[in-house]
Amino acid sequence: MSSRAATPTPTALRWRPRSIEAFYRPLRRQLDHDSERCVQSQRGRPRPFLPRAVTRGGQIGVGESMRRFGYLAPKSVSEAVSVLAEHANVAKLVAGGTDLVVQMKDGVRRPQVVIDITGIDELRTLEERDDGLHLGALVRMGEIENHPLIIEKYPVLVDSAKLVGSKQVRNLATIAGNTCNASPGADTPPALIALDAQVHTLGPTGPRVVPIDQFFVGPGRTVLEPGELVTKFVVRKAAPNEGAYYERHTPRKELDIAVVGVGAWVRLNGETIEDARIGIAAVYPTPLRATDAEAALRGKPFGQAALDAAAAAAVAQSRPISDVRGSAEFRRWLVDVLTRRAVTNAVARARGGGPRAGETH
Amino acid sequence: MTKRVHVETRINGREVDFLCEPGQSLLEVLRDQLHLTGAKEGCNNGNCGACTVILDGRIVDSCLVLAPEVEGREVTTIEGLAGPEHLHPLQQQFLEHAALQCGICTPGLIMAAKGLLDQNPAPTEEEIRLWLAGNLCRCTGYDKIIRAVQAAAQQMEARV
Incomplete structure (x- = not known):
């Protein structure tokens, strides 16, 4: 518990304007800038008002x-x-x-x-075979969150997929897209890391299989070669003594991006954690596999000591930055809290209980 | 490299074809070319839900769909929700409950709510709130909207 006690109270908002005028100054500057640009565009040819997003970079016109x-x-x-x-x-x-x-x-x-590639039906596979769950590249978040088999046997995928965007976004967004976009803060990669997913790809030189924890190389960058695409993800078949769970922290429940997210998977042998895997979002240039935290759990009885060790190891392995969503200190503190929660709930699921799929708040 | 794309699709039950630039969104084509101005442009990046339409039975943000992607698919917009003679229960109940002020978010909210009621005819308040989280309203407030959706659900249940 010492690491938590030592962390000071996080302060996400550093800017403290001295007066109400100072508070509004940046906004007023932006509005003046926008209205000037709108006027300029109307000198050439009359146009309706366009929001800033579409006039950015001096370009006029939607998209x-x-x-x-x-x-x-x-x-x-x-x-x-x-x-x-x-x-x-x-x-x-x-x-x-x-x-x-x-x-x-x-x-x-x-x-x-x-x-x-939305018209390629081969990429829409979603079924359990002898070697595990096959998730085609084009499987949408909305399909994952409603699929009875996934809800029952791979609830961690529901935990993470259900957090992506809005209903409207999840009806478009795909599992391969969330992975290949390679955002360090994406929600599904930690769940896929927890489940040790294998990424199947096809390129000019033929097919290959890349373990998910080796798939990311940096923000927005993956091991995919030019001309190579992801065809599917394969996750080993879930066993009864295994459980996995993902939770993230966000100020808003829906339509937000993780300040930190932690996915954990455990295999129990009685009270002992036989094996564990932990994936963390938004604390590293890529989705992070917290191998030290896994090692701290492996072979240990589940309990406070194991959780303390795993949380400390996960914090030590994180390299968070301070940004608009939270300070590095706050993120380290969240890694500590969420690692404990994720492991605890993964253990609960391995014992046949725990939160229902997607109920992570 | 840029060539215009010929797209054949079904919109509100009618066969439609149009020519578009590859980079035009479905929303732009609906509004600017097909003059179906019900779907609104709010944020134009998938946050506000004002452009919600139903694509092959699922609600989507039409600003995030490239127009050529709807080739051979089925789109329903707010214009196709009810005939010219009557209002859909959702439209009726939005009026009854005064669930709109400026109205910009309304077509998106109604289409999103339709997507919910198609799947779940008797949703709880929490289910409605979570489902509609992708639709932002900045003036009415969500309470009246939630009540309108609940009333529409009851009206539709009663009719069946």
């Missing part, structure tokens, strides 16, 4: 920067691989579009070719 790209819609995986290989360095795949379309509107990504 003007998004217009200039080629569009291809392959109908099979092999066709997708060949067109992707042909345009390897200038193309982006669109699956759900909930990240890519927004990034293109903001001008963050400007692909010359967009390859729409």
Whole structure:
């Protein structure tokens, strides 16, 4: 408990304006800037008012920067691989579009070719086979949260998928998209790390399988080679003495991004934690596999001592930054709290109880 | 590289085809080309839900869907919710409960609520609140909206 006691009370908001005028100054500056730009655009040709998001960078018109790209819609995986290989360095795949379309509107990504893979039914597999659960690249968050088999046997996937965006977003967003976008704060990667998912890919040189904890190399970057795409995720079949759980902290319950999220998986042998895996969101340049925390649990009886050791190890392995969502100190404190909760609830699920799928708050 | 794309789809039960730039969103095509201005542009990045439409039976933010993606699919907008002769129970109850002021969020909220009632004809208040979390309203307040959805659910149950 010492690590928690030693951490001072977090202060996320450092800016303390001295007067009400000072408080409003940045907003007024922004409004003046926007209205000036709106007036300028009307001198050329009359236009209705456009929100700032679409006039950014001096460009006028909704998604003007998004217009200039080629569009291809392959109908099979092999066709997708060949067109992707042909345009390897200038193309982006669109699956759900909930990240890519927004990034293109903001001008963050400007692909010359967009390859729409939403029409490829082979990528929609969702079934349990002898070797485990097969989740096709295009399986949507909304499908995961409502799938009876996943709710019953892989509830940690529901915990994480249910937290992504809104209902409208989850009906578009895909599991491969949430992974390949490689945001360090994404919710599904810690759950996939906890479940030791294997990422199946296909590229010009053929198929390969990458363990999920080796899939990410940095913010927005993965091991995928140019021309390579994710076809599916395979998760080992759930056993009765195993349990997994994901929880994140956010100021708002829905439509928010994790300040920190922790996913944990355990396999019990009586009271002993035989094996454990822990994935953490938003405390490292990639989704983090907290191997030291796992080692601290392995072979230990479940209890306060094991939790203390695991939480301390997870905190030690985290490299959080301070940003708009929270300070590094606050994040370290959250890693401590959420690691304890995630392991405790994973153990409860392994014993046949614990929170119901998706009920993580 | 940029070539316009010919898209054939079904919108509000009618076969529709249009030409679009690959980078146009479904929302832009609905509003600017097909003149279905019910779906609104709010944030244009998937946060506010004002552009909610039903795509193949699932509610989505139409600002996040590239227009060419709807090839061969089925779209329902607020315009297709009820015939010209009558209002849908959700529309009726939004009026009865004064669940709108400026009205910008209303088409999105009604389409999102329809998606909920199609799946769950008798949702609890909590279920409604969580489901509608992706629709922002900045003037009415959510209470009247929740009550309107509950009343519409009851009205629809009674009719069946």
